[in-house]
Amino acid sequence: MTANQNIAVEFKRVMKSFGAKRVLNDVSFQIGQGQALCLLGRSGTGKSVTLKLIMALMRPDSGEVWVDQDNVVGMGEHRLSLVRRKLGYLFQDAALFDSLTLYENLALPLSRLTKKSKDEIDEVVQRVLTDVSLGADGAKYPSALSGGMRKRAGLARALVLEPKILLADEPSSGLDRITAAEIDELLTRQKLEHGTALIIVTHDVHGARRTADRVAVLDKGNLVAFGSVEEVSQSESDVARRLITE
Numbered sequence: 018m019t020a021n022q023n024i025a026v027e028f029k030r031v032m033k034s035f036g037a038k039r040v041l042n043d044v045s046f047q048i049g050q051g052q053a054l055c056l057l058g059r060s061g062t063g064k065s066v067t068l069k070l071i072m073a074l075m076r077p078d079s080g081e082v083w084v085d086q087d088n089v090v091g092m093g094e095h096r097l098s099l100v101r102r103k104l105g106y107l108f109q110d111a112a113l114f115d116s117l118t119l120y121e122n123l124a125l126p127l128s129r130l131t132k133k134s135k136d137e138i139d140e141v142v143q144r145v146l147t148d149v150s151l152g153a154d155g156a157k158y159p160s161a162l163s164g165g166m167r168k169r170a171g172l173a174r175a176l177v178l179e180p181k182i183l184l185a186d187e188p189s190s191g192l193d194r195i196t197a198a199e200i201d202e203l204l205t206r207q208k209l210e211h212g213t214a215l216i217i218v219t220h221d222v223h224g225a226r227r228t229a230d231r232v233a234v235l236d237k238g239n240l241v242a243f244g245s246v247e248e249v250s251q252s253e254s255d256v257a258r259r260l261i262t263e
């Protein structure tokens with residue numbers, strides 16, 4: 018089993034069931050470094066489970082999950098913690114600590130997980146906050162942020178450790194179209210300027226069409242379509258065609 022240097026994430030024949038319910042059935046796909054994958058599918062089709070398998074927060078019943086150069090299935094906690102350092106995760110609800118300011122929320126992972134000095138941390142936090150247009154908001158507490166600001170703050174937190182791969186679970190849900198488009202632009206800028214691979218779970222077809230190099234469609238446990246927006250628009254799967262064109 019050789020590792021391919023250009024692959025960011027690869028699933029090989031992944032099976033995952035909860036009890037009698039099969040959530041992923043023989044799912045295989047790959048996405049390259051610096052590419053954006055949008056994961057579409059109806060509610061309950063295993064999109065969030067797919068992200069959790071990449072983070073190795075869950076184990077598949079069988080199959081392999083490659084992250085960068087490593088199969089994370091069966092990996093011990095020590096090596097897993099090193100692999101997870103390559104991953105940024107944007108939670109659906111942004112998941113900030115309410116008792117910390119925005120600045121402190123971003124500085125925390127840096128002081129915990131890196132050997133950076135206070136000045137270096139300050140530099141990174143300010144740069145990332147500025148990148149997401151929150152450069153003047155570091156002293157605010159999460160409760161003082163609007164929904165769109167919270168999403169951007171969550172994105173900043175996912176980016177502060179400079180991940181090679183960013184996983185985002187519905188980064189623009191609950192936002193108006195313009196704010197959602199701003200989030201998509203930020204994600205695309207991160208990909209283009211830093212070569213970050215993106216795996217974005219979304220129900221937003223417009224967003225997917227704007228951001229995706231590859232689209233994957235899950236339906237009833239199966240990967241029913243995978244390819245460029247154009248290819249998936251012409252897929253044999255009705256569900257896939259409808260999800261990408263509606």
Ligand SMILES: Nc1ncnc2c1ncn2[C@@H]1O[C@H](COP(=O)(O)OP(=O)(O)OP(=O)(O)O)[C@@H](O)[C@H]1O
Nearest residue numbers: 035038040058059060061062063064065066067218
């Ligand atoms: N820890 C778990 N234990 C048992 N069942 C689970 C667990 N996690 C997910 N499931 C089940 O797996 C299926 C897929 O869940 P998942 O969260 O991946 O859906 P999703 O595609 O993200 O849906 P949505 O668009 O609503 O977020 C669901 O039927 C869910 O109930």
Ligand SMILES: [Mg+2]
Nearest residue numbers: 064065066186
């Ligand atoms: Mg989900």
